Amino acid sequence: xxxxxxxxxxxxxxxxxxxxxxxxxxxxxxxxxxxxxxxxxxxxxxxxxxxxxxxxxxxxxxxxxxxxxxxxxxxxxxxxxxxxxxxxxxxxxxxxxxxxxxxxxxxxxxxxxxxxxxxxxxxxxxxxxxxxxxxxxxxxxxxxxxxxxxxxxxxxxxxxxxxxxxxxxxxxxxxxxxxxxxxxxxxxxxxxxxxxxxxxxxxxxxxxxxxxxxxxxxxxxxxxxxxxxxxxxxxxxxxxxxxxxxxxxxxxxxxxxxxxxxxxxxxxxxxxxxxxxxxxxxxxxxxxxxxxxxxxxxxxxxxxxxxxxxxxxxxxxxxxxxxxxxxxxxxxxxxxxxxxxxxxxxxxxxxxxxxxxxxxxxxxxxxxxxxxxxxxxxxxxx
Amino acid sequence: xxxxxxxxxxxxxxxxxxxxxxxxxxxxxxxxxxxxxxxxxxxxxxxxxxxxxxxxxxxxxxxxxxxxxxxxxxxxxxxxxxxxxxxxxxxxxxxxxxxxxxxxxxxxxxxxxxxxxxxxxxxxxxxxxxxxxxxxxxxxxxxxxxxxxxxxxxxxxxxxxxxxxxxxxxxxxxxx
Numbered sequence: 372x373x374x375x376x377x378x379x380x381x382x383x384x385x386x387x388x389x390x391x392x393x394x395x396x397x398x399x400x401x402x403x404x405x406x407x408x409x410x411x412x413x414x415x416x417x418x419x420x421x422x423x424x425x426x427x428x429x430x431x432x433x434x435x436x437x438x439x440x441x442x443x444x445x446x447x448x449x450x451x452x453x454x455x456x457x458x459x460x461x462x463x464x465x466x467x468x469x470x471x472x473x474x475x476x477x478x479x480x481x482x483x484x485x486x487x488x489x490x491x492x493x494x495x496x497x498x499x500x501x502x503x504x505x506x507x508x509x510x511x512x513x514x515x516x517x518x519x520x521x522x523x524x525x526x527x528x529x530x531x532x533x534x535x536x537x538x539x540x541x542x543x544x545x546x547x548x549x550x551x552x553x554x555x556x557x558x559x560x561x562x563x564x565x566x567x568x569x570x571x572x573x574x575x576x577x578x579x580x581x582x583x584x585x586x587x588x589x590x591x592x593x594x595x596x597x598x599x600x601x602x603x604x605x606x607x608x609x610x611x612x613x614x615x616x617x618x619x620x621x622x623x624x625x626x627x628x629x630x631x632x633x634x635x636x637x638x639x640x641x642x643x644x645x646x647x648x649x650x651x652x653x654x655x656x657x658x659x660x661x662x663x664x665x666x667x668x669x670x671x672x673x674x675x676x677x678x679x680x681x682x683x684x685x686x687x688x689x690x691x692x693x694x695x696x697x698x699x700x701x702x703x704x705x706x707x708x709x710x711x712x713x714x715x716x717x718x719x720x721x722x723x724x725x726x727x728x729x730x731x732x733x734x735x736x737x738x739x740x741x742x743x744x745x746x747x748x749x750x751x752x753x
Numbered sequence: 754x755x756x757x758x759x760x761x762x763x764x765x766x767x768x769x770x771x772x773x774x775x776x777x778x779x780x781x782x783x784x785x786x787x788x789x790x791x792x793x794x795x796x797x798x799x800x801x802x803x804x805x806x807x808x809x810x811x812x813x814x815x816x817x818x819x820x821x822x823x824x825x826x827x828x829x830x831x832x833x834x835x836x837x838x839x840x841x842x843x844x845x846x847x848x849x850x851x852x853x854x855x856x857x858x859x860x861x862x863x864x865x866x867x868x869x870x871x872x873x874x875x876x877x878x879x880x881x882x883x884x885x886x887x888x889x890x891x892x893x894x895x896x897x898x899x900x901x902x903x904x905x906x907x908x909x910x911x912x913x914x915x916x917x918x919x920x921x922x923x924x925x926x927x928x929x
Binding site: 389390391392393394395396399402403406412413414427430439440441443445482484485486487488491492494495499500503504 | 783
């Protein structure tokens with residue numbers, strides 16, 4: 372079976388709002404850039420197209436019908452994945468492994484600024500017979516529950532979680548894609564008021580418009596088009612359960628991340644200590660140490676210690692979210708994992724646009740929605 | 754109830770009291786960004802003009818315009834003003850509304866094959882718009898007489914136009 376590489380990446384937007392473009396134009400701009408980098412013509416060279424999107428984000432039912440045009444996928448095999456971009460990468464990976472597809476494009480985008488009732492759309496994710504009837508004041512209340520549970524399990528304080536915001540928002544300062552970066556201090560975070568106890572306002576990531584497109588290819592084709600492909604060494608994904616009142620959910624843990632990481636590490640033959648850069652989803656600060664505990668397959672709370680000692684900082688041996696993470700870049704709906712993959716890809720290519728050390732191996736992890744997490748873990752090598 | 758169907762009839766109240774039946778009205782509001790190309794189209798409509806865009810690679814004319822050609826995957830910037838006239842390509846009579854209610858007055862809708870540069874009457878592909886038809890009868894549609902009929906847009910008065918496809922009230926026959 373062929374190895375799989377990323378031979379091109381393109382992005383556009385990465386601002387809180389991109390009102391001048393339609394979502395289709397946004398995707399087209401990202402696609403053009405990805406294909407230009409790969410040196411391919413989508414109308415001739417690409418065998419399959421994948422778009423990661425959800426109808427409720429688009430405000431259009433059966434929105435997959437809008438997927439082919441901006442990607443160059445008209446009258447070609449195109450399908451959508453209702454999930455994070457990393458899940459789409461997993462599909463592309465498998466398609467190429469079969470030997471039937473040599474080049475596959477994967478897209479995701481966020482035009483969240485078009486959604487005027489984002490909170491209410493989140494409410495639609497709640498179980499209709501049970502939770503919606505209870506009408507929680509904020510559908511993201513479960514992030515608060517989860518953060519509280521994690522703090523108890525990990526022995527973390529609110530200050531520990533605030534450290535994530537300080538680290539990541541400062542990391543983003545020299546990243547051109549990080550609109551929410553800021554030179555904030557621990558005091559700024561602590562005094563920013565509660566978003567949802569124990570999460571402070573400056574610990575909840577903002578939202579961002581943008582599109583990302585990746586071109587994946589088999590090893591044979593990749594070598595024809597580029598001298599420095601980024602190899603997909605391992606990929607894993609897992610979904611937890613959680614319906615109704617979530618009676619079976621384990622709060623303060625992320626079992627899906629552990630499972631996904633196990634799968635990805637096994638496939639790659641690498642382990643966490645081999646990673647020079649880790650990009651993990653941190654839309655709420657507690658997610659970073661929680662994720663890290665789970666993917667490090669270590670005891671819960673270990674990462675909090677690393678946070679306190681500065682071992683996750685951007686100049687440390689194993690920096691976590693040196694791009695600034697979602698705290699700096701913002702949340703891009705289903706393109707959130709894609710935004711992080713983009714950072715890891717650019718770091719591996721030495722093109723991230725911000726100062727960083729040499730990256731040989733990188734890990735990217737993303738997830739969807741507390742608490743019924745679907746987590747994907749991707750391991751990349753130069 | 755006009756017709757008796759087999760089965761047990763439920764009254765409205767009985768139906769909504771069934772356990773597990775949750776009534777839920779989603780609040781999902783959006784303001785869709787028109788983007789560069791569609792904005793040119795909507796601005797054109799406000800001025801009583803139909804704007805298209807021509808692909809520099811294959812020559813296709815898109816109405817409404819788009820920022821890129823879906824067949825060539827290249828950007829498009831060559832905007833063209835169309836005369837607005839054309840012929841009826843398809844027409845159907847709608848007797849029932851979206852809510853499955855019989856309409857008082859059936860509506861005739863369909864696709865207009867617009868007069869556009871680079872296309873001839875025989876072209877398989879064409880620049881076209883879906884819209885309402887007025888000034889033609891049900892009989893015109895049923896007999897097939899409507900197909901191929903020359904039509905033009907009937908514009909709303911200028912002060913009522915908002916930059917919307919509804920600035921065109923309908924397409925009506927070109928008076929001969």
